Amino acid sequence: MAIILYKTIAGYRRRRRAAAAAQSEQRLSPGEPPPAPGTRPGTPQLADASVAASAGVPHTPSGGGPAGTAAAPRPDGQAAKVVEAVSREPAAGVPEGRGQVSRPAVIEVRGLRKCYDGLEAVAGIDLEVRAGEIFAFLGPNGAGKTTTVEILEGYRRRTAGDVAVLGADPAAAGRDWRARIGVVLQESQPEDELTAEECLSLYAGYYPQPRPVAETLDLVGLTDHRTARCGRMSGGQRRRLDVALALIGDPELIFLDEPTTGFDPAARQSAWDVIAGLRDLGKTIFLTTHYMEEAERLADRIAVLAAGRIVAEGTAATLGGRDTEASIVSFTMPPGMTAADLPAALAACVTRTANGRVEADTRSPLRLVGVLDRWAQDRGIDLPDLDVHRPTLEDVYLQLTRESR
Ligand SMILES: Nc1ncnc2c1ncn2[C@@H]1O[C@H](COP(=O)(O)OP(=O)(O)O)[C@@H](O)[C@H]1O
Numbered sequence: 001m002a003i004i005l006y007k008t009i010a011g012y013r014r015r016r017r018a019a020a021a022a023q024s025e026q027r028l029s030p031g032e033p034p035p036a037p038g039t040r041p042g043t044p045q046l047a048d049a050s051v052a053a054s055a056g057v058p059h060t061p062s063g064g065g066p067a068g069t070a071a072a073p074r075p076d077g078q079a080a081k082v083v084e085a086v087s088r089e090p091a092a093g094v095p096e097g098r099g100q101v102s103r104p105a106v107i108e109v110r111g112l113r114k115c116y117d118g119l120e121a122v123a124g125i126d127l128e129v130r131a132g133e134i135f136a137f138l139g140p141n142g143a144g145k146t147t148t149v150e151i152l153e154g155y156r157r158r159t160a161g162d163v164a165v166l167g168a169d170p171a172a173a174g175r176d177w178r179a180r181i182g183v184v185l186q187e188s189q190p191e192d193e194l195t196a197e198e199c200l201s202l203y204a205g206y207y208p209q210p211r212p213v214a215e216t217l218d219l220v221g222l223t224d225h226r227t228a229r230c231g232r233m234s235g236g237q238r239r240r241l242d243v244a245l246a247l248i249g250d251p252e253l254i255f256l257d258e259p260t261t262g263f264d265p266a267a268r269q270s271a272w273d274v275i276a277g278l279r280d281l282g283k284t285i286f287l288t289t290h291y292m293e294e295a296e297r298l299a300d301r302i303a304v305l306a307a308g309r310i311v312a313e314g315t316a317a318t319l320g321g322r323d324t325e326a327s328i329v330s331f332t333m334p335p336g337m338t339a340a341d342l343p344a345a346l347a348a349c350v351t352r353t354a355n356g357r358v359e360a361d362t363r364s365p366l367r368l369v370g371v372l373d374r375w376a377q378d379r380g381i382d383l384p385d386l387d388v389h390r391p392t393l394e395d396v397y398l399q400l401t402r403e404s405r
């Protein structure tokens with residue numbers, strides 16, 4: 001029995017290393033050395049941990065990280081300045097709340113750039129994510145989301161800029177730091193032979209203070225599938241397992257790179273419930289997505305990334321000036337009437353007329369509809385297709401990403 005378990009774990013370890021190495025090679029630009037095996041942030045240090053386990057060495061929670069933890073190296077140079085700023089406590093007396101500026105910064109980025117062989121994938125971005133926030137990086141394919149996220153995870157090297165994540169430079173952070181973050185990669189390669197429960201139990205052993213396996217399964221809605229082998233799970237169930245693996249170390253900060261891409265609507269909905277549940281646990285979440293609805297539903301704050309630059313930042317309601325953009329009031333003129341028959345206050349706002357339909361732009365839609373209402377009532381007419389359109393997040397997003405092309 002012990003031999004079988006040992007072989008399973010050893011095989012598992014080998015495949016994870018091979019998968020990590022393959023992913024690294026694929027991701028690092030030519031000329032960059034791949035990261036050392038097993039050093040992916042949020043991934044347990046299987047090599048050392050299993051050696052320690054087989055040698056009967058207990059994990060040392062007081063060590064702060066999986067077996068044999070070394071102190072996290074101190075960041076140096078410019079990054080140290082950011083780290084210093086990040087670790088400053090919020091001012092006393094300032095009320096705290098989700099997304100409010102008084103919360104300490106968990107991620108701070110200044111002038112981040114990443115070039116791949118002449119291609120500037122990330123072209124100088126600044127951002128800040130505060131404790132307890134759900135922050136969404138919204139952008140089309142190729143915008144630079146995964147590149148940025150994997151730099152923040154310590155999984156890719158940056159070309160330039162200062163980065164501090166949980167008070168450390170990810171390029172130099174140690175195991176203590178890794179145990180504090182959870183990662184869901186855009187592409188995952190779960191172990192086919194283990195069950196969901198076995199997978200989580202294996203990983204739980206490598207963290208100083210893991211979340212209980214049963215509780216983690218429950219959190220992602222996999223309790224009923226705990227004995228399912230990973231290789232037989234549906235895409236949605238595998239993604240949930242990815243999230244569970246990111247949560248098993250009970251991290252403070254969780255990176256989710258396109259967590260629902262390829263999901264059907266029902267699976268997406270339940271994934272959103274899982275992510276919203278993480279918010280309730282007080283976790284800080286950095287999410288990337290190209291689904292506007294996902295960002296709108298989940299995020300406290302959204303940054304739109306296009307061609308490696310942040311082109312807008314705000315809440316779903318304020319992004320790109322959405323809250324102050326004009327609304328469009330439109331309706332079809334009654335038969336025999338033209339725009340010239342409208343009252344002056346309304347006619348002054350008319351921007352388009354086509355096929356008998358009138359469109360008027362206004363920042364006071366209620367006032368304009370009031371004018372229209374009185375005018376129509378006085379004449380005993382109705383406007384059955386009257387429409388008031390506020391710019392949707394999609395309108396704003398498409399405009400922002402179109403402008404940056
Ligand atoms: N390892 C790599 N080598 C060369 N180019 C890359 C590499 N990874 C990403 N890119 C390029 O960088 C740009 C940004 O990619 P990526 O960060 O994956 O964007 P996103 O996650 O927003 O889709 C794309 O043009 C992509 O082709």
Ligand SMILES: [Mg+2]
Pocket residue numbers: 145146147186257258
């Ligand atoms: Mg990506």
